[in-house]
């Protein structure tokens with residue numbers, strides 16, 4: 502049986518290593534620290550949380566909760582350790598970072614099937630007869646390994662920073678203030694246009710200039726491409742620069758007034774359901790609080806809820822829609838799996854989740870069993886579906902959000918007015934599909950099958966939790982939608 506080499510002792514790597522070892526594989530885990538560090542890591546510890554200590558929301562029926570519930574159901578080892586060293590953080594799961602790293606290291610060191618090698622990996626063996634590789638070297642992959650990855654994937658398939666425009670929940674846009682139009686009425690009127698008067702523009706511009714940027718660490722300073730400058734940088738160049746750039750109003754006459762506005766913000770549909778829109782050209786590096794204040798000065802977005810704020814930061818990731826299979830293997834080199842942030846998922850929890858999947862998939866292949874991809878309705882399946890099927894031209898890393906989950910049927914959406922109830926139903930579907938997948942996903946050999954593939958949903962206190970029940974209103978809506986279909 503082939504052994505498994507895991508590159509990277511951050512979040513995805515240790516989880517992948519522990520999962521593969523649990524499934525009966527011999528694993529070698531490579532970590533380059535302390536001999537060589539990244540610009541963000543401060544220690545030589547495994548599972549170092551480089552910034553915040555939060556693994557996001559534990560509020561029931563939120564997307565991050567769904568992901569974590571699935572991870573718990575699957576026996577995710579890092580999440581088990583996170584639960585064991587949680588610190589009070591309201592509705593979020595936050596951990597004591599030192600204790601978390603210590604616990605993960607203890608698990609790795611205690612595992613007889615894991616060998617730890619503190620060494621930088623600079624060469625990948627895509628045709629090895631004796632091992633499979635899980636690459637989990639993260640957003641700050643060392644330069645030598647980045648070059649090696651480029652050899653395997655081609656130079657056009659690696660990105661080095663995220664430049665993210667804010668995304669707004671379409672149900673919170675004031676549709677009486679905005680209008681659909683295509684510039685010069687050419688093509689279909691797909692964009693929502695938010696028109697500014699001169700006075701509104703001045704207020705917006707002054708607020709933008711006064712907003713605070715996220716303080717960039719030395720290593721984060723980026724040489725921006727001229728074609729992708731942050732909003733605040735453009736604003737610094739003059740009061741009207743934006744009006745000649747991403748807020749250009751020409752050809753976008755407002756049908757309500759018959760006039761061309763002083764400036765326009767265009768919103769572009771994010772997904773087929775049209776329930777989220779991104780603000781075109783609005784990538785920025787402002788603090789989230791200030792960003793919300795400034796963006797709510799855009800006519801029509803006064804009460805907007807933002808699903809994502811703009812961000813720009815260093816991040817190495819592959820072009821997964823072109824390169825990766827749904828079982829996280831390079832299409833051209835299936836012996837190499839990509840896990841964690843390098844695969845285009847974003848965030849600590851998402852990286853651990855991708856590590857867990859990669860460890861299981863690689864173990865299945867080592868055992869000679871073709872792996873079955875995570876089911877689409879689950880949070881895991883949705884995240885991986887997104888990175889492997891996203892629009893190739895506009896691919897950007899993503900956290901888990903409801904936006905990535907399969908939508909409810911049209912009838913259900915119409916009948917269930919309460920968004921929380923809709924989310925609850927999506928979560929229930931996700932958990933059901935996930936537990937069915939886990940039941941079928943047993944590896945051919947594992948050291949301890951009952952501990953390896955637990956099906957119980959557990960909450961952070963370790964108590965078994967009941968599977969989510971349908972609310973009465975939700976049941977009624979489902980019932981009436983079903984009747985409507987008959």
Ligand SMILES: Cc1cc2nc3c(=O)[nH]c(=O)nc-3n(C[C@H](O)[C@H](O)[C@H](O)COP(=O)(O)OP(=O)(O)OC[C@H]3O[C@@H](n4cnc5c(N)ncnc54)[C@H](O)[C@@H]3O)c2cc1C
Nearest residue numbers: 509511512513533552553622638639643841842848849852
């Ligand atoms: C500065 C920064 C702040 C972030 N803050 C947050 C946050 O607050 N919340 C959040 O949810 N997400 C955050 N992220 C995003 C992301 O969730 C984390 O980067 C996360 O640690 C990714 O997990 P990973 O396992 O993919 O990579 P990492 O945790 O970075 O692990 C990769 C490991 O690979 C090692 N490595 C690299 N190259 C080699 C090599 N050639 N050979 C051997 N080892 C190598 C590195 O030393 C590292 O230990 C942040 C990212 C960055 C860069």
